[in-house]
Amino acid sequence: MIDTMPSIDQVWEFLSEVEDPEIPVLNVVEMGIVRKAYYDDNNKLWVHITPTYSGCPAMTAIEMDVRAKLFEKGFKEFQVKTDFSEIWTTDWMTHEAQRKLKEYGIAPPKAMPTNAEELGDKVIPCPWCDSLETALESEFGSTACKALFYCHSCHQPFEHFKCI
Amino acid sequence: MTKQEALFTYLLRLADDRLILGHRLSEWCGHGPVLEEDIALANMALDNIGHATSLLTYAAEVEDKGRNEDQLAFFRDVREYTNIKLVELPKGDFGFTIARQFLFSTFAMLHYEALKDCADPQLKGMTAKALKEYRYHHRHSKQWIIRLGDGTKESHERIQKSINDLWMYTNELFFMNEVDEVLISEKIAVNLEKLRSDWQKLVEETLKEATLEIPDYKQYMQQGGRNGIHTEHLGYLLGEMQQLPRMYPEAQW
Numbered sequence: 528m529i530d531t532m533p534s535i536d537q538v539w540e541f542l543s544e545v546e547d548p549e550i551p552v553l554n555v556v557e558m559g560i561v562r563k564a565y566y567d568d569n570n571k572l573w574v575h576i577t578p579t580y581s582g583c584p585a586m587t588a589i590e591m592d593v594r595a596k597l598f599e600k601g602f603k604e605f606q607v608k609t610d611f612s613e614i615w616t617t618d619w620m621t622h623e624a625q626r627k628l629k630e631y632g633i634a635p636p637k638a639m640p641t642n643a644e645e646l647g648d649k650v651i652p653c654p655w656c657d658s659l660e661t662a663l664e665s666e667f668g669s670t671a672c673k674a675l676f677y678c679h680s681c682h683q684p685f686e687h688f689k690c691i
Numbered sequence: 692m693t694k695q696e697a698l699f700t701y702l703l704r705l706a707d708d709r710l711i712l713g714h715r716l717s718e719w720c721g722h723g724p725v726l727e728e729d730i731a732l733a734n735m736a737l738d739n740i741g742h743a744t745s746l747l748t749y750a751a752e753v754e755d756k757g758r759n760e761d762q763l764a765f766f767r768d769v770r771e772y773t774n775i776k777l778v779e780l781p782k783g784d785f786g787f788t789i790a791r792q793f794l795f796s797t798f799a800m801l802h803y804e805a806l807k808d809c810a811d812p813q814l815k816g817m818t819a820k821a822l823k824e825y826r827y828h829h830r831h832s833k834q835w836i837i838r839l840g841d842g843t844k845e846s847h848e849r850i851q852k853s854i855n856d857l858w859m860y861t862n863e864l865f866f867m868n869e870v871d872e873v874l875i876s877e878k879i880a881v882n883l884e885k886l887r888s889d890w891q892k893l894v895e896e897t898l899k900e901a902t903l904e905i906p907d908y909k910q911y912m913q914q915g916g917r918n919g920i921h922t923e924h925l926g927y928l929l930g931e932m933q934q935l936p937r938m939y940p941e942a943q944w
């Protein structure tokens with residue numbers, strides 16, 4: 528055990544050092560994947576994480592990365608719990624995260640969560656050239672959270688982080 | 692039957708349907724008719740298997756006999772699997788897979804919408820999460836049903852045949868017994884019979900738009916899946932799915 532336990536603010540900072548394994552420009556805190564961090568009555572640290580999609584294959588990797596980070600920071604006993612009590616939504620992604628996504632070449636989710644019925648009619652600006660002349664190719668992309676688009680201006684395919 | 696026993700069985704039913712369907716969908720990986728559909732089917736396989744994993748983890752916790760999700764998935768035999776027969780049938784051609792996706796995801800969507808007030812917070816959270824995904828599955832398969840039904844003569848005939856062949860497996864979607872009664876009284880489960888007319892309405896609307904015929908509801912209907920009575924196909928599926936963990940039970944990776 529560490530002599531003095533880091534404050535919860537520090538814990539959040541540590542967790543911000545953990546990259547999202549599929550979108551490495553983002554960390555798991557700004558993605559909204561880490562939901563809670565607290566000490567229980569026995570001074571044991573608990574970290575709650577929630578998946579973006581039920582089948583998100585990165586979840587195991589994220590849990591391992593969080594554990595590795597906490598070990599690295601000197602924690603010996605802690606619990607990382609997968610929590611379904613709140614349903615992950617793209618609203619939890621910070622503005623900073625949205626900006627980084629675009630820079631990375633993924634069209635960020637629009638602020639308004641829309642249901643699946645509307646995705647085909649939505650105009651998603653191209654993350655490369657900002658053109659609005661884009662079209663949905665497939666609602667399913669390289670990972671569960673992304674849809675595939677094509678830009679008719681710069682003729683590049685791109686991915687869009689789906690709003691859920 | 693105690694609430695605990697009922698909840699365990701209920702979670703297994705949900706999980707088994709999704710695990711087996713997910714496995715069938717995963718068989719398309721690398722075999723899809725076009726790249727986008729290959730990816731779409733693999734994504735949907737992942738949604739189902741991921742959701743099944745959470746359901747099995749919770750089922751193991753409820754059972755409280757020291758089993759975990761892997762033991763429930765890989766060390767139960769055919770007779771212990773409680774999925775409906777609809778999901779275990781071989782994947783068939785693309786149209787058959789789409790027809791099954793359509794019939795199942797329409798039901799799953801309605802079922803999970805009805806569970807929005809579920810008194811069990813864990814189940815409520817998991818199903819609310821998966822509901823968003825089933826809406827995508829429903830929309831995807833619905834569009835394909837229309838495209839294939841209202842497409843060429845051959846696509847029309849083949850999707851109609853798939854719908855006809857699958858029809859007798861759809862009654863099991865609405866199976867209920869004492870498990871449901873116990874959980875309905877606890878406000879955890881819902882009366883599936885009440886979903887039947889909405890399901891029929893959504894299915895019929897799309898079939899009509901696709902210029903397809905609605906098969907006869909009064910034909911012979913398959914049953915038994917929920918009680919562990921399966922078609923011959925499930926054994927082969929489990930044989931493949933369970934082989935590795937049974938050969939190397941302590942394997943870690």
Ligand SMILES: [Zn+2]
Nearest residue numbers: 653656678681
């Ligand atoms: Zn562009």
